[in-house]
Amino acid sequence: xxxxxxxxxxxxxxxxxxxxxxxxxLYVLAHxxxxxxxxxxxxASARTLASAxxxxxxxxxxxxxxxxFPFTSSPFGDELRWNVTTDDGTVVDQSTQEGARxxxxxxxxxxxxxxxNPRRVDRxxxxxxxxxxxxxxxxxxxxxxxxxxxFSALVLTVAVxxxxxxxxxxxxxxxxxxxxxxxLAVALVASRAVCRRALAPVTxxxxxxxxxxTDLTERLPDTRSTDEIANLTSAFNGLLDRLMEAFERERRxxxxxSHQLRTPLTALIGQIEVALRRDRPPQEYQRxxxxxxxxxxxxxxxxxxxxxxxRSESDARLPGLERIDLAKWVPARLGEWADNPRSRxxxxxxxxEEVPAALHPDxxxxxxxxxxxxxxxxxxxxxxxxxRAGRTANDVWVExxxxxxxxxxxxxxxxxxxxxxxxxxxxxxxxxVGLGLAVAARIASALGGTIALTSEGGRGxxxxxxxxxxxxxxxxxxxxxxxxxxQGGEL
Numbered sequence: 001x002x003x004x005x006x007x008x009x010x011x012x013x014x015x016x017x018x019x020x021x022x023x024x025x026l027y028v029l030a031h032x033x034x035x036x037x038x039x040x041x042x043x044a045s046a047r048t049l050a051s052a053x054x055x056x057x058x059x060x061x062x063x064x065x066x067x068x069f070p071f072t073s074s075p076f077g078d079e080l081r082w083n084v085t086t087d088d089g090t091v092v093d094q095s096t097q098e099g100a101r102x103x104x105x106x107x108x109x110x111x112x113x114x115x116x117n118p119r120r121v122d123r124x125x126x127x128x129x130x131x132x133x134x135x136x137x138x139x140x141x142x143x144x145x146x147x148x149x150x151f152s153a154l155v156l157t158v159a160v161x162x163x164x165x166x167x168x169x170x171x172x173x174x175x176x177x178x179x180x181x182x183x184l185a186v187a188l189v190a191s192r193a194v195c196r197r198a199l200a201p202v203t204x205x206x207x208x209x210x211x212x213x214t215d216l217t218e219r220l221p222d223t224r225s226t227d228e229i230a231n232l233t234s235a236f237n238g239l240l241d242r243l244m245e246a247f248e249r250e251r252r253x254x255x256x257x258s259h260q261l262r263t264p265l266t267a268l269i270g271q272i273e274v275a276l277r278r279d280r281p282p283q284e285y286q287r288x289x290x291x292x293x294x295x296x297x298x299x300x301x302x303x304x305x306x307x308x309x310x311r312s313e314s315d316a317r318l319p320g321l322e323r324i325d326l327a328k329w330v331p332a333r334l335g336e337w338a339d340n341p342r343s344r345x346x347x348x349x350x351x352x353e354e355v356p357a358a359l360h361p362d363x364x365x366x367x368x369x370x371x372x373x374x375x376x377x378x379x380x381x382x383x384x385x386x387x388r389a390g391r392t393a394n395d396v397w398v399e400x401x402x403x404x405x406x407x408x409x410x411x412x413x414x415x416x417x418x419x420x421x422x423x424x425x426x427x428x429x430x431x432x433v434g435l436g437l438a439v440a441a442r443i444a445s446a447l448g449g450t451i452a453l454t455s456e457g458g459r460g461x462x463x464x465x466x467x468x469x470x471x472x473x474x475x476x477x478x479x480x481x482x483x484x485x486x487q488g489g490e491l
Contacts, residue, residue, distance in 0.1 A: 004195040011191045023176040034165045046158040059150025081159040130159035201229045216244040264299040326355040326389045348387045355389045357396045357467045359447050367443040370436040371400045371463050379404030395466045403460040416441040
């Protein structure tokens with residue numbers, strides 16, 4: 001079932017419920033009104049008939065032939081049935097229509113057994129409404145003997161058919177039913193047209209999506225509105241933009257990775273082929289093996305970096321966190337750089353307080369080495385590379401600042417992208433493949449922290465690493481805190 005059909009049926013069901021409720025309420029109100037109106041007219045007719053009786057203290061006299069009897073003024077005409085009886089049921093006078101005696105006798109029996117006044121009587125397939133009036137003189141202080149031709153009390157019973165009321169109600173019911181069906185038919189056509197028009201953008205979106213195939217450059221048509229469908233279109237197009245960006249990034253990553261792997265492999269094969277062309281002295285083989293070892297080491301580093309970057313976020317979050325004091329751990333880590341020609345350029349400004357952090361020491365050491373190696377490559381020998389550490393209320397931080405060539409503002413957003421290298425690095429011929437900062441950013445994310453770089457062209461760079469504070473929960477369970485989604489590469 002299509003969405004248009006479901007919406008149309010929903011609207012029709014709601015409208016049908018409202019119309020049926022309205023029709024039922026109108027029918028009930030009309031029934032009550034017509035019944036009350038009939039009762040009022042019936043009571044008025046009964047009182048008009050009662051005017052033929054003369055009530056005196058010495059009895060009730062019934063002589064309609066001596067008084068003007070307004071039968072013709074009754075709104076019921078010949079349909080009016082009536083009789084006058086004494087309290088014991090003796091008929092004094094009655095109307096002459098066929099079946100009037102049996103109808104009124106049945107009504108009288110019901111009144112004597114306690115039926116409400118007026119009451120309904122069913123007779124000969126017709127429904128009647130009957131009412132009664134008792135005519136009697138008021139009680140006198142002293143009994144007055146009845147005069148001849150007078151009665152102590154008379155009972156006037158009047159009945160009229162309910163056919164006019166039932167006919168009007170049947171007409172009303174038929175009219176309401178017809179109007180309801182007509183309104184529902186019009187609503188069905190109108191609701192389907194409105195739903196189709198309202199959902200036309202969704203239909204076009206579906207057709208466009210089916211025709212897209214693998215071409216991620218296509219987008220859903222703009223509805224040129226500000227409703228929910230426009231929001232859906234914008235959200236879906238935004239998703240396509242992100243997917244296209246991700247696919248393009250992966251395509252570039254694969255191409256650049258294959259290039260970076262092919263270069264050392266080509267160098268390795270070339271060195272080995274040259275060495276195998278003829279016999280060479282041991283010194284030459286040692287030189288070739290040293291070159292092969294250097295290329296193999298470079299290839300190993302590229303492969304390890306690629307494998308680390310290819311890991312999912314959940315796999316990159318390593319267990320085994322330890323609580324360490326960065327104020328003591330960083331100087332110890334710098335001691336491992338003692339064999340580096342620029343080890344004297346590395347300085348650490350020790351903080352005045354403890355800087356506790358929950359991290360994986362070996363993994364954080366790789367991060368710090370990548371940042372330091374990057375700082376040393378892009379600064380002149382003899383210029384300092386300064387490290388600092390500190391803490392805030394929410395995290396701890398480590399800074400690495402150099403006084404190198406820096407990087408331009410338009411290249412800053414791309415620094416942590418794999419294989420990205422700045423224009424300055426390429427012009428100066430600084431060796432590298434553009435994976436150092438990418439790996440550093442991924443490690444920072446795995447440790448639940450962030451990494452950022454600021455620079456002023458020609459005045460060096462400052463890399464800031466922020467990590468979560470050492471928490472009791474982390475020390476107990478070894479779990480990582482929230483991690484950022486920062487990704488990137490190396491200068």
